[in-house]
Amino acid sequence: MVPDPRAFLVSLFESAVDAADSLAAIRANLPARPRGRTVVIGAGKAASQMAAALESLWEGPLEGVVVDRHGPIATCRSIEILQSAHPVPDLAGIAASNRLFEAVKDLSEDDLVIALISGGGSSLLPAPAGTLSLDDEIAVNKALLASGAPISAMNVVRKQVSTIKGGRLARAAAPARVVSLIVSDVPGDNPALVASGPTVPDRSTPQDALNIIAEYRMDLPAQVLRHIEASTAPLPDDPAFAGNEVHVIASARVSLEAAAARARDFGIDAVILSDAIEGEARDIGRMHAAIAREVQSRNRPFAKPVVLLSGGETTVTIGGGSYGKGGRNSEFLLSFCLDIDGLDGIHALAADTDGIDGSENNAGAFADGGSAPRMRALGGDPRAYLAGHDAWSAFSLADDLFVPGPTGTNVNDFRAILIV
Structure with a gap:
């Protein structure tokens, strides 16, 4: 069992960055x-x-x-x-x-x-x-x-x-x-x-x-x-x-393989879903959440404990409306956390390997089943934040931002979802 899920996820991110x-x-x-x-x-x-x-x-x-x-x-x-x-x-x-x-x-x-x-x-x-x-x-x-x-x-x-x-x-x-x-x-x-x-x-x-x-x-x-x-x-x-x-x-492939090897050092199985995932960030977030829920509740298609890894580059379509602060990794994770709302045993990190996600100084954020409830308890509405492309504000409110600083490399998005 991983004693500290966030420290575990950060170690995987660092292994991915070191590989690049x-x-x-x-x-x-x-x-x-x-x-x-x-x-x-x-x-x-x-x-x-x-x-x-x-x-x-x-x-x-x-x-x-x-x-x-x-x-x-x-x-x-x-x-x-x-x-x-x-x-x-x-x-x-x-x-x-x-x-x-x-x-x-x-x-x-x-x-x-x-x-x-x-x-x-x-x-x-x-x-x-x-x-x-x-x-x-x-x-x-x-x-x-x-x-x-x-x-x-x-x-x-x-x-x-x-x-x-x-x-x-x-x-x-x-x-x-x-x-x-x-x-x-x-x-x-x-x-x-x-x-x-x-x-x-x-x-x-x-x-x-x-x-x-x-x-x-x-x-x-x-x-x-x-x-x-x-x-x-x-x-x-x-x-x-x-x-x-x-x-x-x-490249993302090499970095994800390094993160998978690091996870196995902890005794946690690792599955690389893909190193080339593209699409709307909030949609990709929901897809990842669906897989995580299936593993958590039915122990399929992968047996827990397991960490799901993926890379690539999602997108955020702003359209003609207003928007807040954040980037594609934060938006992915806000969508993800809404779909695991209240569930135990799921912990995630989504971050840009260059150390900066979008408009602010965070690489991304952490999320778990308690993220959305924490935002609500502090007076925020996570769905409103998502609708306004304001994921940075949501995770800042919940004190869930991940801020490692610039890394000196860039092999795109890194996503790690631990299910125990």
Whole structure:
């Protein structure tokens, strides 16, 4: 029996994060030194940690620039670290994108570019294409975030309005060889979708982007739609990418397997439901709750005690209404706790592996059968909080927020449900 369910769940989260540790992942994928220069570029919520890890491992001269979000970052000696905004782009991101292009300018075939890419890079690297402005790119970003579209669909749209995404940064580095080391935060681990693939092209088209915009009823400025209709993006068989390498060095799958192994160290069986779950956060929360209730009451389809693990990236569709504070993991868990209301023996943690869920400083929250009753006892209405997309306020009221701080990695959502 687990003596402290919350401490147990936190230990699983920490094992998942440790499995995505930048130092170990980069060490296992370190490229050979080139005859010429070694230039480091990168962007994402793990960019500064990855840069510091690479710098500690690299033997020889190193230069370059990476972009992380505003807030605490790792420090480097020879790699410049810039900061910009997430999840809504800012002017600092424009300057950062320009610096990345400067870093790969005038390279030769003897030079090596190491690209350190992780989730969050899409917002950190605004680079409006054609006659579009930063305001246009912000409008696209806000529409995407409110649409409920999965991250894979969002990034198909983003690359069509950018001069840096969709492989364009790698193309600018040619004829230098580009080795991309990627920490994946997308279900399925398609490297071209992480941070909208600044160094990894794919075959999605402008029409694919327009279809996504129509499917999710996004209201975008007319000039954005006109630009997408006429846009082009490099394809994977472009000669500029010949000889480049792409390595996914950390992912949700590996992290969930590490959490499962940690659970078994405690003598608790672990089941990984999936590392690629997508869908509306509140719906996925209800689905997880239904499985937990079945295990708790009927000891099927898994025998208790057991911990259910899952990853991926859910979405929260805001629509045209008002909304409060929180993120997709908190919203998932608020929906989950309403469906286990009053039940004993079920304890859950849902958190973003980067340490920040949505708009506030929490990674996610804890929940059990007493969460909803505690909220009501303190004067809150958990269903009203859920309807108003205000999960942070609900869990703050119940003192159930999980605040580990930024982790320096990002392999997306982590969900652990203990049933005893």
